[in-house]
Amino acid sequence: MLHRVKKKNDINHDKWIGVGGKFEDKESPEECMLREAFEETGLTLTDYQYRGIVTFVSDEYETEYMHLFTASAWSGEMTECNEGILEWVPKNQVPELPIWEGDKIFFRLIAENRPFFSLKLSYSGDILVDAVLDGKRII
Numbered sequence: 001m002l003h004r005v006k007k008k009n010d011i012n013h014d015k016w017i018g019v020g021g022k023f024e025d026k027e028s029p030e031e032c033m034l035r036e037a038f039e040e041t042g043l044t045l046t047d048y049q050y051r052g053i054v055t056f057v058s059d060e061y062e063t064e065y066m067h068l069f070t071a072s073a074w075s076g077e078m079t080e081c082n083e084g085i086l087e088w089v090p091k092n093q094v095p096e097l098p099i100w101e102g103d104k105i106f107f108r109l110i111a112e113n114r115p116f117f118s119l120k121l122s123y124s125g126d127i128l129v130d131a132v133l134d135g136k137r138i139i
Helices: 030-041 091-096 101-111
Strands: 044-059 062-075 117-124 127-133
Touching: 030 044, 030 062, 044 101, 062 101, 091 101, 101 117, 101 127
Parallel strands: 044 117
Antiparallel strands: 044 062, 117 127
């Protein structure tokens, strides 16, 4: 997990998030994920799975889409990240960290080994106001 404490004016400041970032021109989701994981951690992912797509809707920011992957194998040595502090966190302790409320939903879906899913999370400010899983409202 990445504890976002280093960037100025960061919407994720002081929250814990997974590693990742924005697409570069002509990248596929897999190419972006592999590049971002390497840039932020120094690790080369060698076994990974595409788990879902998450749509983030906000009353303050443009809509964003996150392609969600998990990895079970990698090579290399972890490096420092200029966006925050990297730390291995046991999966069962992740929900106890200061994370976004909606993140708790997709971490639960991952832990349940749910097949590929589409999750839409709507926020008013920092408050989760709506969640839709595979087209069905869940909160």
